[in-house]
Amino acid sequence: MYFLRTLLISTFCIASISSYSQSNTSIYGNVSSDNEGPLVGVIIELKNTQKGAQSDVDGNYSITDITPGSYILIFNSFGYSKDSIHIHLKQGENLLVNKKLSVDTTSQNEVVITAKTDVEELKESGFSVNSIDTKQYANTTTDLNQVLNRSAGVKVRESGGTGSDYNFSINGLSGKSIKYFVDGIPMDVMGGTMTLNNIPVNLAERIDVYKGVVPVSLGADAMGGAVNMITNQKIKRYWDASYSYGSFNTHKAALSGQYTFDKTGLVIRTNMFYNFSKNNYLMKGVEVWDASNQEYIKRDFKRFHDNYQSALGQLELGFTNKKWADLFFIIGSYSKTNQDIQTGVRQEIVYGGVTRNGYAYNTSMRWKKDSFLLKKLNANAFISKTFDTYVLNDTSSYRYAWDGSRTISGHAEQGGDKALTHITRPKIYGRINLSYALNDNNSFNVNYTFDRIKNQNYNELETDKDYNPGLIVKHILGIAYQQQLIHKKLTNTYFGKYYGLGTAMPSAINTNGTTSDVKDFISNYGYGIATRFKFTKDIGIKASFEHAYRLQEVGELFGNGYTTVANADLKPEKSNNINAGLYYGKKIGKHNFFIEGGAFYRNAQDFIYQVIYATYINVSKYENTSNVLVKGLEGEVRYNFSDLLNFSVNASYQNATNNTQYVLNSKALDATYTNKIPNQPWVFGNADLGIGKNNLIGKDSRLQLNWNIQYVHWYFLTWEAYGAKDAKNKIPSQMIHNTSLSYSYKKGKYNIALECRNITDALAYDNFRLQKPGRSFSIKLRYHFQ
Amino acid sequence: MKKINKCISFAFMALIFTTGVSSCKKKNDEPTLVTSGKYGIWLQVGSYPNTNPYVLSAQSLTQGSVSLKGNGSEVTGVADYGIIPGGEYYYYYNEPISKFSKFKLENSKLIVIKEVQLTHLASTNTFVWVDKNTLVMFGLNADASKVLYSKVNVNTLDIINGELALDPLPTGTSKYNTGSAEYSNGKFFLGLTYAAAKWSDPSDPNFHVAVLNSDFTLNKTLSDNRSVGAGQSKLWMQGSFVDESGDTYLLTSPTWINGGTSPSAIYRIKSGETEFDNSYFFNTNSSSIGYTCEAMWYVGNGIAIIRYVNTTITTSTHNTQFAAINVADGTVRKILSDLPNDTEGGLESIAVEDGKAYILVNSETGKDYIWEYNPTTNDVKPGLEISGGYDYLLRVDVLK
Structure with a gap:
């Protein structure tokens, strides 16, 4: 803690005592289109700086307080070709730059792949990152999980249909070691409803998936990687509204928009979505008890207890381009989820009464200021308070079967006692990020996050509140230094991370049954490097490394004061992650080609799992049970011909082996040491093909056909080496085809799309004998205005 | 479509292997x-x-x-x-899916002989063979406030379910635990603990044995304070037996109960008796x-x-x-x-x-x-x- 405080105070002191100088050097001008006059809302960006502006209703803009030097000025607006100009600014100069932009027909369409998009620039950074431009999916009914599941190295394993539980894996690491963000802020700040499986694709502009090595700006103990959803931050007026209806009575609606009052600079922004599905897809060949013939038989039945609905409303009010803030927003959100649970971990375990219903509300504040105190110091801060709660209702006294029949069992469906479990996690979160550009080639970034969560769980049928709540406070500080060498061909980012973990519980239970009031503070240090070398503007290699952590949770350290005993010796999960890769992109005329490939290595240790010690009294303890070594390869190839054709294919191979040499708490060698970890996909790939044509049916229209294939190679449920081969359970190879046909007119203002998923109605499993939906159809209507 | 799928599978695999996997060592099949x-x-x-x-x-x-x-x-x-092993077969109660199965282990495989639905027992941890055709499983309801039984004809898998009318739980306790179970001379001997809601809170400090008549009515409850616990959960491992002369021996296993400080002990109930043998206590x-x-x-x-x-x-x-x-x-x-x-x-x-x-x-x-x-x-x-x-x-x- 002392280290943390000293560093923070020092950072602010340096900022405060430094002289604050103003430069009169500036750029101003007007942006217009070839034939439509002044353009409003054009983003004008001074490349490699935090400086920028937006054109007003008359197309005028200005950027002030610029350090003299050479720059590239970029003009960017949806619907117009991105353009740039090289400029040189002298001390005190007030440079006039007017620009005419031409209409870009491709940007109105579904698939946008330009020479060097933000996505491709990120891919050319030292980090191993998938950056997915989600605009291409805007007319589809897909959610973010489905989008990410198509990218290299990522595998999302869902337990059912819309809204079902899922496990997200990046290069073989999954679960709690993966963290999720929206614009750099943890997704759970908005409450438990905000998850990748229900956020409509329209709300995202782009999604970045960092694999194993995570920049300090995403302040979290993301041992396996991080997903950062980027929303539309371009300051302009727009509305995007969509509604879709599909099989299994699935409705999805989304609305996002923004309005800026030019005179006052006041900005109103909103994001809303609503999802509903009955998820009553057909379960094929499931077993039921035939009471009349006194035997088990296999039949097809529709799911009958799997309704899912989620909704989120978010309102942001704020100002931009004020003297005291480039951006200042007050944000409020409310979200709600109602979910029926249909099965346990296997489809034989059928539930008919279990539900999970929750809601969350959040207030937060976001502030950003470039040239804060120091000319080259950019600052942004975020603070928020969240109330997040859900109730797990397992009070049925029945045992259900797939035919919907039920018999009185006298006990809860999930086993044991009936429970109305309240899980409440109030959260306070804060983040400060400072970036300082020493010069063109050297920059620093400091990021500090504070995350305080109280864990309150209780069964309403037994007590009225949690008398033993656990408290967890995380302080995560990251410092990065980025340098550019050899005419910016070589970029190195060095970083260090401090993880401070404070935990407390009033009454933790020990193995001998005694209880004690416990508090602890644990410090850990991580570090890493990301580097990239560009041979030419088209080809480069990159490599990255991080010694990363996944911190203990309070329940893992101190148990629940009831059935899970404390383990003060529990260590955090840690991993040494290495990535190496290369990329090559080439544009020849209308042909655009990009290929990238990489290798990865994860040496993860001390995985934390619950170990049951005494079955009959259900006493358990969290222990550092196992180590895993993952080595893998992945590659992606993309090609597009103008706006007519695009094609991409990626494939991933990962060999995860058990690296646990000894049996838990023993000197005995673990027989499965070096064996392949079971029940994990190890070869998978995706292919996408898109064909589209502008103005085929009317002026300013586009007709687009997309085809997507997802392939997962079969894998064993249990250890490969053990058991007779003919008796081994497998999760079979799967090939799922999806397609969509969309029609847009008035330059993408009105859109209609038809979609079919799992065209061949193949049996789809992500988990052993846990069927996913078969063939489904949907229609989506979308209106986009700006 | 299948053919197309095969082609595409092959293409994916080819892509993987061309990226270097093929250089991996090929293991000989065991x-x-x-x-x-x-x-x-x-x-x-x-x-x-x-x-x-x-x-x-x-x-x-x-x-x-x-x-x-x-x-x-x-x-x-x-x-x-x-x-539960019995004769040539295994018997298994799959509680989460309410299924009772009879298996035969053949060439290292569990072959299903017959399966029936059983929803009566929320949990079970002990059993006893009345004879080679009759298996009795003892278990609990959901909140462990009742002790239940299921009597199975293992040839037909016909099941008779019931509830034991035991002595009520003493004040301060809310759960039964069952343990050892034996059958001798027409009587069941079922080990019991009266436990607090939390395992770490004190349980009743006695070893109890419910003596049941063959029709599952309660004959009497035996208690002794020199050891605690219900005996071993027979489903997992044995802690009791009836010897050749019909004497019943019951081992207590007090681990985890009341701090685990009580000794384990073997009790005896002589053949035909319904009381502990007071001359016998093996600490x-x-x-x-x-x-x-x-x-x-x-x-x-x-x-x-x-x-x-x-x-x-x-x-x-x-x-x-x-x-x-x-x-x-x-x-x-x-x-x-x-x-x-x-x-x-x-x-x-x-x-x-x-x-x-x-x-x-x-x-x-x-x-x-x-x-x-x-x-x-x-x-x-x-x-x-x-x-x-x-x-x-x-x-x-x-x-x-």
């Missing part, structure tokens, strides 16, 4: 060696959370070796170690064993083997040892110190056949064997080798 025989051996393999249960057959417990390489069946979701902690015992198997001819945790071994989980006892006079016959220390967490690790005990021992560093204990010579010698160094070796059964 020869498949499927074992058969009348003995069932259950193992758990792997590190958390990837721990999987397997079962395999063995022809002999005294010689040869068995391995899981290419042999044995994974039984995840089908059955687990809490299984294992004060005997030359010196530790709390967790399980007991009757070998025959007045000899039993008990398993206990040597609590002076704190640096390893291989802390479990065995001793032979003379049950009739409650004396220690021999500490079986020639056996390597077993790992804690072992379950039904002894099978008895032809007057000899076969002890499955999971050694820490050496080879793993099923050891034969010969009560005549009082010696142990290694028999069938469990080759592969697995953790954990959990149970061995004779199926005949």
Whole structure:
């Protein structure tokens, strides 16, 4: 803690005592289109700086307080070709730059792949990152999980249909070691409803998936990687509204928009979505008890207890381009989820009464200021308070079967006692990020996050509140230094991370049954490097490394004061992650080609799992049970011909082996040491093909056909080496085809799309004998205005 | 479409292999060696959370070796170690899916003979054979406030369910725990604990035995305060038996109960009686064993083997040892110190056949064997080798 405080105070002191100088050097001008006059809302960006502006209703803009030097000025607006100009600014100069932009027909369409998009620039950074431009999916009914599941190295394993539980894996690491963000802020700040499986694709502009090595700006103990959803931050007026209806009575609606009052600079922004599905897809060949013939038989039945609905409303009010803030927003959100649970971990375990219903509300504040105190110091801060709660209702006294029949069992469906479990996690979160550009080639970034969560769980049928709540406070500080060498061909980012973990519980239970009031503070240090070398503007290699952590949770350290005993010796999960890769992109005329490939290595240790010690009294303890070594390869190839054709294919191979040499708490060698970890996909790939044509049916229209294939190679449920081969359970190879046909007119203002998923109605499993939906159809209507 | 899918699968695989996978060493397939025989051996393999249960057959417990390489069946979701052997068959109550199954272990595979629905028991941990055709399982309702039973005709799998009318729970306790279960001379002897809602809160400090008539009505409840607990959960491992003369012996296993400070002890109920034999109380902690015992198997001819945790071994989980006892006079016959220390967490690790005990021992560093204990010579010698160094070796059964 002392280290943390000293560093923070020092950072602010340096900022405060430094002289604050103003430069009169500036750029101003007007942006217009070839034939439509002044353009409003054009983003004008001074490349490699935090400086920028937006054109007003008359197309005028200005950027002030610029350090003299050479720059590239970029003009960017949806619907117009991105353009740039090289400029040189002298001390005190007030440079006039007017620009005419031409209409870009491709940007109105579904698939946008330009020479060097933000996505491709990120891919050319030292980090191993998938950056997915989600605009291409805007007319589809897909959610973010489905989008990410198509990218290299990522595998999302869902337990059912819309809204079902899922496990997200990046290069073989999954679960709690993966963290999720929206614009750099943890997704759970908005409450438990905000998850990748229900956020409509329209709300995202782009999604970045960092694999194993995570920049300090995403302040979290993301041992396996991080997903950062980027929303539309371009300051302009727009509305995007969509509604879709599909099989299994699935409705999805989304609305996002923004309005800026030019005179006052006041900005109103909103994001809303609503999802509903009955998820009553057909379960094929499931077993039921035939009471009349006194035997088990296999039949097809529709799911009958799997309704899912989620909704989120978010309102942001704020100002931009004020003297005291480039951006200042007050944000409020409310979200709600109602979910029926249909099965346990296997489809034989059928539930008919279990539900999970929750809601969350959040207030937060976001502030950003470039040239804060120091000319080259950019600052942004975020603070928020969240109330997040859900109730797990397992009070049925029945045992259900797939035919919907039920018999009185006298006990809860999930086993044991009936429970109305309240899980409440109030959260306070804060983040400060400072970036300082020493010069063109050297920059620093400091990021500090504070995350305080109280864990309150209780069964309403037994007590009225949690008398033993656990408290967890995380302080995560990251410092990065980025340098550019050899005419910016070589970029190195060095970083260090401090993880401070404070935990407390009033009454933790020990193995001998005694209880004690416990508090602890644990410090850990991580570090890493990301580097990239560009041979030419088209080809480069990159490599990255991080010694990363996944911190203990309070329940893992101190148990629940009831059935899970404390383990003060529990260590955090840690991993040494290495990535190496290369990329090559080439544009020849209308042909655009990009290929990238990489290798990865994860040496993860001390995985934390619950170990049951005494079955009959259900006493358990969290222990550092196992180590895993993952080595893998992945590659992606993309090609597009103008706006007519695009094609991409990626494939991933990962060999995860058990690296646990000894049996838990023993000197005995673990027989499965070096064996392949079971029940994990190890070869998978995706292919996408898109064909589209502008103005085929009317002026300013586009007709687009997309085809997507997802392939997962079969894998064993249990250890490969053990058991007779003919008796081994497998999760079979799967090939799922999806397609969509969309029609847009008035330059993408009105859109209609038809979609079919799992065209061949193949049996789809992500988990052993846990069927996913078969063939489904949907229609989506979308209106986009700006 | 299938053809297209095949082509695409091939394309994906080709892409993978061209990126370098093909350079990986190709492993030779292990020869498949499927074992058969009348003995069932259950193992758990792997590190958390990837721990999987397997079962395999063995022809002999005294010689040869068995391995899981290419042999044995994974039984995840089908059955687990809490299984009831009876004659040639296994009986298993799959509580999460309310299914009661009768299996035959053939060539290391569990073959389903018959399955019926059973929703009566929220949980079960003990059973007793009334005769070779009649199995009684005792269990609890959801909040453990009632003790239930299911009486099974194992030939037809017809089941009669009921509830025991036991003495009410004493003040301060809210749950029953069941343990040892035996049947002798038309009476059931069922070990009971009256427990607090939380395991860490004090339970009733007595060992109780419900004496039930053959129609499951309560005859009386026996209580003694020299030890606590309900005895061992017979579904997982044995802690009671009826000897050749009809005397019933019941071992208490107080681990985890009231701080685990109470000694373990063996009680006796003489044949035809419905009271503890007051002349008999075998406190294992004060005997030359010196530790709390967790399980007991009757070998025959007045000899039993008990398993206990040597609590002076704190640096390893291989802390479990065995001793032979003379049950009739409650004396220690021999500490079986020639056996390597077993790992804690072992379950039904002894099978008895032809007057000899076969002890499955999971050694820490050496080879793993099923050891034969010969009560005549009082010696142990290694028999069938469990080759592969697995953790954990959990149970061995004779199926005949």
